[in-house]
Amino acid sequence: MEIKSAEFVISNTNVKKCPPGNLPEYAFIGRSNVGKSSLINMLTSRKGLAMTSATPGKMMLINHFFINKEWYLVDLPGYGYARRGKSGQGSIRKIIEDYILEREQMTNLFLLIDARHDPQKIDLEFMEWLGENGVPFSIVFTKADKLTGGKLKTSVNNYLNKLQEQWEELPPHFVTSSEKKTGREEILGYIQEINQSL
Numbered sequence: 001m002e003i004k005s006a007e008f009v010i011s012n013t014n015v016k017k018c019p020p021g022n023l024p025e026y027a028f029i030g031r032s033n034v035g036k037s038s039l040i041n042m043l044t045s046r047k048g049l050a051m052t053s054a055t056p057g058k059m060m061l062i063n064h065f066f067i068n069k070e071w072y073l074v075d076l077p078g079y080g081y082a083r084r085g086k087s088g089q090g091s092i093r094k095i096i097e098d099y100i101l102e103r104e105q106m107t108n109l110f111l112l113i114d115a116r117h118d119p120q121k122i123d124l125e126f127m128e129w130l131g132e133n134g135v136p137f138s139i140v141f142t143k144a145d146k147l148t149g150g151k152l153k154t155s156v157n158n159y160l161n162k163l164q165e166q167w168e169e170l171p172p173h174f175v176t177s178s179e180k181k182t183g184r185e186e187i188l189g190y191i192q193e194i195n196q197s198l
Helices: 036-044 082-102 122-133 151-164 184-197
Strands: 006-012 025-030 062-066 069-073 106-114 137-142 171-176
Touching: 025 036, 025 082, 025 137, 036 062, 036 069, 036 137, 036 184, 082 106, 106 122, 106 184, 122 151, 137 151, 151 171, 171 184
Parallel strands: 025 069, 025 106, 106 137, 137 171
Antiparallel strands: 006 062, 062 069
């Protein structure tokens, strides 16, 4: 898939204010500092499309970007940033859950995981919640360029093995590096495939 146009449309905290119509939406979510903005900018080949924040957990909005005038890329707030405090975490959770559960146009959720880390409880619980609610999702391992040689493969395999303890069937997964544009064609190809089947 070639990205010919990528336009910012709207930011909000209320799912009811998301763009009207029934075009497919592909949402991206992950813990704070997982490299989400960098990945979105890499996928769209637009350097400043998604704003990266120097402070983890600063982005508290649902951001819609209109791609090729055919589908939306949705940047969801990062979750699990401890310094936000209980009330801040609660309001973020509500924004995320309302969008994921109520937005019928959401076609697939891409869950970003830092490839360098062992499986984290918060991510595993989030995946379990997605499974319980029948939400279609894929896993995107980020920062692949930070691991050398066989370490990347080992890290990804460890993660998938951990998931197999709970999941009969694993969700699709992608290995990416925003620096080296790894995984770009695979993710865009996957989106195109889904769009063509709708």
